[in-house]
Amino acid sequence: MQKLSVFLQLVPLLFIAVNIHAADISVGKKLPDITIKDLGLMTFDYVVKDGQMVCKKDCEPAYRAWSTAELQGKVSILFHLAARMGTYKMNRDLLYAIAEAGFPDKLPDAPCKVITILNTDDAIWGTSDIARNKFIKLQKKFPHYLHIIDEEGIALQNWSLTEKGSSVLITDKNGTVVFFKEGTLSTTERETALTKIEQLLE
Numbered sequence: 001m002q003k004l005s006v007f008l009q010l011v012p013l014l015f016i017a018v019n020i021h022a023a024d025i026s027v028g029k030k031l032p033d034i035t036i037k038d039l040g041l042m043t044f045d046y047v048v049k050d051g052q053m054v055c056k057k058d059c060e061p062a063y064r065a066w067s068t069a070e071l072q073g074k075v076s077i078l079f080h081l082a083a084r085m086g087t088y089k090m091n092r093d094l095l096y097a098i099a100e101a102g103f104p105d106k107l108p109d110a111p112c113k114v115i116t117i118l119n120t121d122d123a124i125w126g127t128s129d130i131a132r133n134k135f136i137k138l139q140k141k142f143p144h145y146l147h148i149i150d151e152e153g154i155a156l157q158n159w160s161l162t163e164k165g166s167s168v169l170i171t172d173k174n175g176t177v178v179f180f181k182e183g184t185l186s187t188t189e190r191e192t193a194l195t196k197i198e199q200l201l202e
Contacts, residue, residue, distance in 0.1 A: 041066035083123035083131035121153035
């Protein structure tokens with residue numbers, strides 16, 4: 001009985017230990033720092049044509065480490081996706097709306113960047129390679145967007161995000177979160193997100 005009592009006292013400490021490195025995202029606060037090394041940011045050889053980045057023919061992806069320090073100085077729209085069927089479609093309408101709004105994001109030094117983090121650690125067994133290949137196709141189609149592959153689920157763990165889903169974050173030039181939503185955005189939330197971006201770019 002005494003052993004059971006000791007165990008029950010230790011249970012809360014075990015949960016604290018598991019979550020000690022997790023940091024919730026809060027609007028009005030700086031986005032918790034992370035560095036994603038495996039595989040990291042996808043890069044391609046590109047040329048600038050008609051005012052936008054274009055991947056060179058037959059270019060193959062390379063990868064490098066990416067960290068939230070790179071958000072400094074730019075307005076950033078981040079999409080975090082589990083590598084599962086349907087997650088890309090959850091907030092695809094916001095991506096379309098951003099493209100239609102004509103935000104200045106199509107050049108390397110643009111003041112606004114769209115960043116998608118694909119968590120291949122959150123995938124059905126045996127499907128992460130399929131998701132990664134689709135991601136590579138997206139990068140070639142939209143080279144001005146930043147695509148990051150997170151094989152270890154670093155963002156999910158450190159930002160305390162929900163598994164198997166999609167999240168949207170917007171940060172200002174100081175890396176402060178001005179908008180955050182997990183799951184599919186409603187029409188009103190999508191409009192709010194676009195308004196936030198417009199205000200930050202004024």
